[in-house]
Amino acid sequence: MLVLGVESSCDETSVAVVKDGKEVLSCFTNTQIKIHEKFGGVVPEVASRHHVYQVSMVFEEALKAAGVTPEEIDLVAVTEGPGLIGSLLVGVNAAKTFSMMYHKPLIGVHHLAGHIYANAIEHEMKFPCIALLVSGGNTELIYMKKHFSFEILGQTLDDAVGEAYDKVARVVGLPYPGGPHVDRLAHEGKDTYHLPRVYLEDGSYNFSFSGLKSAVINLAHNANQRGEEINVNDLCASFQDSVTEVLVRKTLALAKEKGVENIIVAGGVSANKGLKERFMAEAKGFNVCIPSIKYCTDNAAMIAAAGYYQYQEYPGLADLRLNADASLEL
Numbered sequence: 001m002l003v004l005g006v007e008s009s010c011d012e013t014s015v016a017v018v019k020d021g022k023e024v025l026s027c028f029t030n031t032q033i034k035i036h037e038k039f040g041g042v043v044p045e046v047a048s049r050h051h052v053y054q055v056s057m058v059f060e061e062a063l064k065a066a067g068v069t070p071e072e073i074d075l076v077a078v079t080e081g082p083g084l085i086g087s088l089l090v091g092v093n094a095a096k097t098f099s100m101m102y103h104k105p106l107i108g109v110h111h112l113a114g115h116i117y118a119n120a121i122e123h124e125m126k127f128p129c130i131a132l133l134v135s136g137g138n139t140e141l142i143y144m145k146k147h148f149s150f151e152i153l154g155q156t157l158d159d160a161v162g163e164a165y166d167k168v169a170r171v172v173g174l175p176y177p178g179g180p181h182v183d184r185l186a187h188e189g190k191d192t193y194h195l196p197r198v199y200l201e202d203g204s205y206n207f208s209f210s211g212l213k214s215a216v217i218n219l220a221h222n223a224n225q226r227g228e229e230i231n232v233n234d235l236c237a238s239f240q241d242s243v244t245e246v247l248v249r250k251t252l253a254l255a256k257e258k259g260v261e262n263i264i265v266a267g268g269v270s271a272n273k274g275l276k277e278r279f280m281a282e283a284k285g286f287n288v289c290i291p292s293i294k295y296c297t298d299n300a301a302m303i304a305a306a307g308y309y310q311y312q313e314y315p316g317l318a319d320l321r322l323n324a325d326a327s328l329e330l
């Protein structure tokens, strides 16, 4: 089954052709990072305009690279939410237009299901499992008994982990998006600042990163006031140690409580080397799946893969009333 995936929830316009939820024939992504970098974050209106400029070309390139014609596509899967509404609308309308022109069935896919199913491309997803979803907008622990069954057992009470990375990066003068830069510098430094680890009350699987973020901001501010230099590499290492310790230990605690040995890590922050290293070091006896970097951040191959499995579980199709939903629930 050939699925055409379409993703435009934030600042990436991406179209992919994926066979049977696994074999990526093409994944063409036009990123707007360079455009938003100068603003220090994504500007929604600018993002939607650029999706409009790029979307037709991205469809054409993805089909050309896959070597398939529109007539050969079996199913169109598009991110319907959550995300920036103007950005989502571009992808949803492009997918509906394609579906109408070529008489192809259409389904709407949840963006976070997409991140989780990025793992299905390179690994065999085994159930039951715990998914740790870490991105710019989300930090969640999800229990999955089977395909497309999502029970959210923990989430952030304030900042998402990627958001905390981006803010810390900005404070120490690193470009947007800051996560990869903090990750790189963390590997050049040591945990000398001993920042707080926020576990919340006993047995809680929720997260809180705003205190940690404020600790970094205050540290940088106070050093600045006193005319002292901060060691940016050590500060990044200290921040990353605090974040990865809490993420990994809470995930393992939940997996143990549920008696689950399969763990899936997903979302942009799953590209973090420190997080991977800590899972490898501490998750003995667990089967941990993390997508390769190209499938960690937003891309349409993960939407096509999710669309394939969603269609197997829930064959209901969308019609042309399918709409974008900025705050769609999983």
Ligand code: KG4
Pocket (backbone or CB within 6 Å): 010, 134, 135, 136, 137, 138, 161, 162, 163, 165, 166, 177, 178, 179, 180, 183, 267, 268, 269, 270, 271, 272, 273, 296, 297, 298
């Ligand atoms: O999943 P994603 O591409 O977009 C959504 O939020 O849906 O995630 C983007 C986030 C950004 O906050 C970015 O800084 C973070 O993922 N990120 C990382 C790394 N690569 C991307 N954070 C930490 N370490 C990384 N290597």
